[in-house]
Amino acid sequence: MDEGAPHDEGLKWFGEGFDGFPKRLPEDCVEYVIYVINEHFQDVAATRARLNAIFKKANEICRKHTAGYIWQRGEFDLKIRPTLSDQEAANGQKSSPQTPHLRGRTDFGDSIADEWLVVYLLLELSKQCPDAWIRVYDTDGEFLLIEAANALPKWLSPDVSESRVWINNGHLRIVPLDEGSRTRSLSLQDALTFVRKSPDKLIVSPFIEEEAFYRLRTYPGAIATSMHRALITVPRPLAYLLHRKPTYISPAIEAFYLRDPISLKPLATKDTATLHLPPEDFVTVSVKFTKVGYAQLRSQLFDTPPAWTGIIPRLSDSKVELGMKLACGFEMLLTDPQSQDKRVVREIKLLLNDIESGEEPLPSDVELASWPRDQDDEKWLDIDYRDFEHELSGKKGGNKTAEGGFGDQGAQDNLRKMVSRFEDFLNDDSAGVEGIDDGEVSDDDADEPDEEVSDLDSGEDRDAGYDDADFERAMKEMMGMPAEEVEKSGLLEEARRLALEDEQSGDEPDEDEEMKKVMELMEQELKGHDALRTKHDTHNGVDEDEDVGPGDEELSSDDEEFNDIDLGLAKNMLESFKGQAGLAGPAGNIMRALGINMPRDEGGEE
Known part of the structure; x- marks a missing residue:
């Protein structure tokens, strides 16, 4: 190692006594x-x-x-x-x-x-x-x-x-x-x-x-409001511990919140004599929590330990349920081998030993009655989705939002205007690719499009910010189609190309013709992946002398094109769907994209 090799704080090289990276x-x-x-x-x-x-x-x-x-x-x-x-x-x-x-x-x-x-x-x-x-x-x-x-x-x-x-x-x-x-x-x-x-x-x-x-900005007032006080029912020794030093509650809640099968083993007993805090001699006291700790304790689903099964009828009381969770958290903290060297564990064990020996008397009912009985509102645990929507729209407390940002009032007005114009377009049967008119347009006005378009570009449409990205988002929302499906399908790009061709040619769009073009593109895509084969595709390995499947020659209609069904494709699709065993897969995704919800296979005959 070069003597001049650089070293940073926290790193000693081998010549100086290696102290880690x-x-x-x-x-x-x-x-x-x-x-x-x-x-x-x-x-x-x-x-x-x-x-x-x-x-x-x-x-x-x-x-x-x-x-x-x-x-x-x-x-x-x-x-x-x-x-x-x-x-x-x-x-x-x-x-x-x-x-x-x-x-x-x-x-x-x-x-x-x-x-x-x-x-x-x-x-x-x-x-x-x-x-x-x-x-x-x-x-x-x-x-x-x-x-x-x-x-x-x-x-x-x-x-x-x-x-x-x-x-x-x-x-x-x-x-x-x-x-x-x-x-x-x-x-x-x-x-x-x-x-x-x-x-x-x-x-x-x-x-x-x-x-x-x-x-x-709300400090130092926010320091006090980050605490939560609640009435809970706990064994009397635990009430004494929490009154003696309220900070004991944090490591106990963390032990409960991060519990694992090893830490739960001491609770898998009906012998209450083996527990540090057996479920007996209950008292109801006001306990101070951190809001995070209270939410962790309150939200956890926890199976009743065997030693607590005798008080199951009382667990319908939220105070008893919270007390059980907290007492179990203390039990896990005191018995976890990895926690034995922690100062808080040593302190709690010394206090419990003093209680057991009689050196520390437990509080009487009279003394407990003199303790505070504070209980805070739990509304902060509830999510008000109306307030959440106001936050998203920038309407906090009904006040006007500052300029810019997601809740910008101007952006909201532009969005409403864009959606309104789009809805009018959909509802107007006479509307074409040029959109809807605000009023009657005479033949003379139609001969001078450049000036009108210029006025629109510099006026209302520009203010509304009505561009390709906005139109695309509106289409996705109106049609209810997931954004990723629209992008994967490629239909949006094809629609743009067809619209551009129509605009350049100046012809009125033929909806049937456009749909046919899109369907032909989809058919070519499926054939390219060997997913669509017909009896005419001999170059793809289909024999012209192959036996005709049931029903192929029996279909009849005024228009046979719509009855040209590839039963091989249908059979392969159904077998692929069955192979998914009810889970997500390519066959199910394709059918859902076509608007067909296939029922789950319950194991019947093929």
């Missing part, structure tokens, strides 16, 4: 780092002292805004890096030490609210510590830029965005491009150097900030 941030995690850039703190000791002060301020802000908050998995947590031992080791090896900084990582699981709470805490910290420069990123990278994608300059792509986005003094600051970094990401040290030397050249855009921090 560069580590990728785990899923559902947000990481944040804080550097101090202050001309008064140049040496390492002064920098670490300032970082300690920022650390204390961060903890103070966190306690202020997260009192009573329940994190889904990990909490907001900062540590000084490198540690003193790491710094001494680096000095002993005569290697360049890392710049002292604060670093933290929060595993937010399924709760996106936790990730944005971290961003809010960091933003508040930056306002109180102007010399703190903060980076925050997750598995997707610079997710603040993803939020602000519509307001970013074109050059700020994911390929060059690393280490360019910083939070400082309540603002989002972006390191601009220079000639040497157009094709690569900016290194951390280069970014810190730029911030120190050229802070006035950093990009600060109110439009980018508004988009990037849009989800924080």
Whole structure:
């Protein structure tokens, strides 16, 4: 290995003691780092002292805004890096030490609210510590830029965005491009150097900030509204645990939500003596959940464990059902071998041992009556599809939407106008390829089409945005044909070609003739794939002396063309459909495309 081989943070080469390849941030995690850039703190000791002060301020802000908050998995947590031992080791090896900084990582699981709470805490910290420069990123990278994608300059792509986005003094600051970094990401040290030397050249855009921090517009009020309180019926020891430390509920719900056959084994018993929280001595208490956790617990289908079968009649009560799920979640958490080293599991087991030994008395009914009985509305669990439609149409709360976007009022008016004109066209028997007229047209007017067409192009039709793409979408919706089927069939392109030929020739379209052309094209396509054979196709392997199938000579009609049925094709189609065994397949797809729904074969005679 060359001595000059580059190495990145998190990777040591074999000569230095291999410590693994560069580590990728785990899923559902947000990481944040804080550097101090202050001309008064140049040496390492002064920098670490300032970082300690920022650390204390961060903890103070966190306690202020997260009192009573329940994190889904990990909490907001900062540590000084490198540690003193790491710094001494680096000095002993005569290697360049890392710049002292604060670093933290929060595993937010399924709760996106936790990730944005971290961003809010960091933003508040930056306002109180102007010399703190903060980076925050997750598995997707610079997710603040993803939020602000519509307001970013074109050059700020994911390929060059690393280490360019910083939070400082309540603002989002972006390191601009220079000639040497157009094709690569900016290194951390280069970014810190730029911030120190050229802070006035950093990009600060109110439009980018508004988009990037849009989800924080309701904070800090949104912190409290992300919780849900509900009355549930649980065993008395569990009520004590949840009252003692409400944050125990998150790992228990996750154990229930992510259960597997191994974690369910301890519940497959009727001996309640083997359970940590047996189904007895029930009490009804108010429990605080995260909204994500409550939805996970409420939505899961869960078979009643054997030990709980005695209270099955009571499970019709939603409070008892939720209590059973929660108690089973705690049971799985406490018995899972992979969870035994977790601090929360050790704490719960110690408390249960104290209860069993009598050192911790359980709350009496009188004491339970003094506890809060809060219960929040569950309407947030319901999806109001009318509101959903309003969102899609841009009509939030009946207010007028801003210009542009999906809910643009002008776009809606144009769409209504286009559909109205198309419906009029379909309902007008006298309408031709030129469409319908708004009024009577005289022969003199018909001799001057150019001026009229020009007026239409510059007026109503242009405002309506009535182009080929709009017409195609309207056709698909009106005919009820799936978009992919229209594209696969090729009929749309053929229809355009025929219409263009008619327009160039100036003749009135003959519907029968056009249909015949389309049918001939379809027949040629089927013959090309050997899917359509007639008794005249001797060049495809059909013998002229082949026995005539039943019914081939018995058909009669005034027009024999419509009775020219290929029974071989029909038999092959039916056998192919039968071979599908009721599942999707080519035969069924073809028949459905022709508007024929074949019944399922129930195994009768052939």
